[in-house]
Amino acid sequence: MKPGTKLKSQVCDTEVMVIRCGTGRIECGGAAMAEDKPAEPGTPAEGLAGGALMGKRYVDAAGAFELLCVKPGKGSLAVDGVILSIKDAKPLPASD
Template sequence: MKPGTRLKSAACDTEVMVIRSADGQIECGGSPMGEARPTEPAPLAADFSAGTLMGKRYIDSEGKYELLCVKPGKGSLSVEGAALVVKDAKPLPASD
């Protein structure tokens, strides 16, 4: 998957833009994401229902995946069942 690809959740309204990715299935709400939203919504998994926040970047623990949320939803993001977390902002240098 190349950077700039927009993925849509099959389980909720979440949409993300791929910033960085590797080989693996990106999921939202426990269901695989795709470039087109399916006509029949998938069930939202209870383990992946924490929600997404618009404008936030989500990363995995190894830094192989980075996704930008462009439309929030009820499902949370994961890769192959491993949850993604919100990326922390870089601290600005202190000015004296």
């Protein structure tokens, strides 16, 4: 997987763009994300329906993965079953 790849959830509307990527399975709502939408969308697994917010960046604790949510949805983003957290960026004043 290379940066710039767009991945789609198999269980909700969520879409992400990969900004940084290590080794592991990128998931949404408990199911692996893929470059194509499924014919029949499933539902997020129990406890994995925390939602993905538009424009937020999601990262793992080790800093190996970073995903930008480009379409929001119901599923929680995770890598190998570990839920990702929203990247906390210090707001900067508008410079242009």
